[in-house]
Amino acid sequence: MNLRSPLRAAAPALCAFLPAFLPSCRVGPEEVDTVPTPLRVEPHSYANLDKWKTRHLELDLAVDFGQRELEGFATLTIEAQRADAEPLLVLDTRALEILDVACATPAGEFAPGLFRLGRTDAILGTPLYVDLPRGVLRVRVHYRTSPGASGLQWLEPSQTAGGAQPFLFSQSQAIHARSWIPCQDSPAVRATYAAEVATPLGLRAVMSAEQLGFDETKQRWTFRMPQEIPSYLIAIAVGELEFRALGERSGVYAEPSVLERAASELVDTEAMIAAVERLYGPYRWGRYDLLVLPPSFPFGGMENPRLTFATPTILAGDKSLVALIAHELAHSWSGNLVTNASWNDFWLNEGFTVYLEQRIIEAVYGPERSAMETALGMRSLRETVASMTSTPEDTRLQLSLDGRDPDDGMTDIAYEKGAAFLRRLEELVGRQDFDRFLREWFDEHAFQSVNTATFEAFLDERLFRHRRARNGAVDVAAWIHGTGLPEDAPTPRSARLEELERAAASFAAGKLAASDLALDPSQALELLVFLRALPPRTDSTLLAALDQRFSLTSTGNNEILATWLELSIRAPYPPAAEALERFLTTQGRRKYLKPLYAALAETPEGLERARAIYAQAKPLYHGIARGTIEGLLGL
Ligand code: BES
Ligand code: ZN
Numbered sequence: 237m238n239l240r241s242p243l244r245a246a247a248p249a250l251c252a253f254l255p256a257f258l259p260s261c262r263v264g265p266e267e268v269d270t271v272p273t274p275l276r277v278e279p280h281s282y283a284n285l286d287k288w289k290t291r292h293l294e295l296d297l298a299v300d301f302g303q304r305e306l307e308g309f310a311t312l313t314i315e316a317q318r319a320d321a322e323p324l325l326v327l328d329t330r331a332l333e334i335l336d337v338a339c340a341t342p343a344g345e346f347a348p349g350l351f352r353l354g355r356t357d358a359i360l361g362t363p364l365y366v367d368l369p370r371g372v373l374r375v376r377v378h379y380r381t382s383p384g385a386s387g388l389q390w391l392e393p394s395q396t397a398g399g400a401q402p403f404l405f406s407q408s409q410a411i412h413a414r415s416w417i418p419c420q421d422s423p424a425v426r427a428t429y430a431a432e433v434a435t436p437l438g439l440r441a442v443m444s445a446e447q448l449g450f451d452e453t454k455q456r457w458t459f460r461m462p463q464e465i466p467s468y469l470i471a472i473a474v475g476e477l478e479f480r481a482l483g484e485r486s487g488v489y490a491e492p493s494v495l496e497r498a499a500s501e502l503v504d505t506e507a508m509i510a511a512v513e514r515l516y517g518p519y520r521w522g523r524y525d526l527l528v529l530p531p532s533f534p535f536g537g538m539e540n541p542r543l544t545f546a547t548p549t550i551l552a553g554d555k556s557l558v559a560l561i562a563h564e565l566a567h568s569w570s571g572n573l574v575t576n577a578s579w580n581d582f583w584l585n586e587g588f589t590v591y592l593e594q595r596i597i598e599a600v601y602g603p604e605r606s607a608m609e610t611a612l613g614m615r616s617l618r619e620t621v622a623s624m625t626s627t628p629e630d631t632r633l634q635l636s637l638d639g640r641d642p643d644d645g646m647t648d649i650a651y652e653k654g655a656a657f658l659r660r661l662e663e664l665v666g667r668q669d670f671d672r673f674l675r676e677w678f679d680e681h682a683f684q685s686v687n688t689a690t691f692e693a694f695l696d697e698r699l700f701r702h703r704r705a706r707n708g709a710v711d712v713a714a715w716i717h718g719t720g721l722p723e724d725a726p727t728p729r730s731a732r733l734e735e736l737e738r739a740a741a742s743f744a745a746g747k748l749a750a751s752d753l754a755l756d757p758s759q760a761l762e763l764l765v766f767l768r769a770l771p772p773r774t775d776s777t778l779l780a781a782l783d784q785r786f787s788l789t790s791t792g793n794n795e796i797l798a799t800w801l802e803l804s805i806r807a808p809y810p811p812a813a814e815a816l817e818r819f820l821t822t823q824g825r826r827k828y829l830k831p832l833y834a835a836l837a838e839t840p841e842g843l844e845r846a847r848a849i850y851a852q853a854k855p856l857y858h859g860i861a862r863g864t865i866e867g868l869l870g871l
Pocket of ligand 1: 409534535536537539559560563564567643646651827
């Protein structure tokens with residue numbers, strides 16, 4: 237795509253003619269326009285990726301909990317993508333204070349550079365233009381983050397398990413890396429990185445990288461990521477953390493009081509790694525560690541390479557919620573190794589990952605469990621598709637999120653429709669051939685960023701080419717580019733699953749008493765399948781009977797609790813009111829918050845109550861979760 241717009245061309249010229257001895261040039265935001273959308277290489281980045289690409293990033297950062305800021309240097313080593321690459325580097329930033337920019341040739345010393353910030357866009361942030369004198373291949377930005385950086389959450393000691401030390405964690409996906417690192421914040425760019433992080437005494441820093449060492453006198457931690465990764469996978473956390481090994485190459489970091497519980501919940505991690513390796517080839521990232529975060533973490537998990545970030549809400553005590561670990565681990569192949577080139581291709585990351593997750597669960601826990609988990613996913617997908625009738629274009633696998641927040645793509649479509657499509661392909665050609673095909677997909681695109689068209693071509697070439705008879709059996713274009721859910725979407729069934737769904741229907745119809753339900757309360761997944769199969773508005777007398785039998789209001793399984801509380805809001809079932817408030821004010825996982833606040837907001841009294849709870853809980857929630865909830869509550 238051609239980037240030479242008159243607007244863009246004008247921007248560098250403003251500085252290019254200033255005397256070279258001026259250390260820097262800061263043109264006010266109003267004076268420099270940004271790159272118009274159609275002229276951008278990638279819809280969610282300002283970077284001129286067709287001219288320059290980052291190959292390596294060095295971070296040198298100090299963590300200041302008092303100011304809630306990171307301050308330091310990001311040094312980018314860049315590579316021209318064409319001989320006539322313009323002498324201008326465009327980086328993404330968001331709410332960063334740029335203190336200085338310096339430029340150097342690979343051999344040379346750093347000299348002050350010319351830079352200016354462009355106009356701020358609500359979704360994309362602010363482009364940083366850096367003039368590149370001839371021969372410059374290294375650019376060093378001295379900067380400071382803002383306390384409200386969208387990609388960082390700073391926690392008070394009271395918001396941690398230990399209660400004594402503060403905590404910091406990042407969440408860069410999709411486009412939040414730019415709020416703590418000036419960079420080409422696009423999944424199409426891959427770079428290695430190295431980092432030095434200075435922390436306050438008594439706190440430990442971890443990153444999505446290999447830990448090289450710790451200098452005690454300087455209180456500095458060093459890291460390096462020798463494999464090329466996209467910016468959304470750069471991650472950091474700082475807090476009172478301890479480590480416990482799970483196996484030879486895996487382990488878990490958590491606050492001391494959580495570590496024991498975390499380690500026993502995650503004992504199957506090594507078995508999961510072995511299961512994926514058997515299917516899709518070697519794990520290529522060295523170690524696989526996990527970090528269990530404080531309850532504010534807005535997601536279930538985040539696949540930061542070498543160090544999955546996970547919510548503590550999965551610690552149920554019975555390993556019933558570890559599919560999340562299978563999921564994040566699977567991203568070490570689908571996503572981290574082979575990466576969506578833009579957020580429009582997000583399904584290549586998440587759909588593949590859900591499919592792999594289901595295969596891991598099947599390999600480690602058996603087909604019955606994976607059938608149940610898959611069925612839950614498909615139920616959710618059908619509900620999602622049904623709720624999206626006014627925005628049918630968002631039910632396509634390949635999206636067009638131009639001009640929108642890429643987080644809008646984080647729906648069941650990318651995840652569950654994507655996985656259903658792969659299951660359909662597997663069903664068509666058989667498991668053996670499909671496994672080989674996927675393995676080749678990962679091997680041949682390892683450490684690359686790819687788009688949907690690349691996958692379609694690979695599918696044609698490698699899966700369909702010698703199977704002309706089968707080719708017509710699945711409408712690939714309908715799956716990828718069509719709306720809704722194709723009728724041939726396969727949902728694995730199992731005898732137990734059907735029993736549970738029948739039981740739910742009979743119970744809801746008043747034909748089966750709670751005491752007669754053949755449900756083993758120690759089988760969390762069965763209870764979950766049963767509860768999810770109940771009508772959303774199940775009568776409160778029925779809920780009371782269930783609560784009596786299974787003590788649902790006091791369950792320690794957060795997945796069950798969230799489902800139960802949603803039913804209790806709609807019934808309504810007042811005895812669960814206190815548990816609801818506790819749940820909403822003690823964890824900030826958006827997946828749990830969203831449906832509960834939405835259910836509350838369905839009635840005027842509920843909305844009022846929701847607003848009161850939110851006012852109390854807000855400091856705990858991450859900005860990403862706040863945004864979602866404020867939207868729901870009209871705040
Ligand atoms: N990579 C995602 C999380 C994500 C996606 C963060 C898009 C920001 C933007 C992660 O792998 C994920 O999918 N997490 C899920 C859990 C999973 C079991 C479906 C989550 O957090 O709910
Ligand atoms: Zn995922």
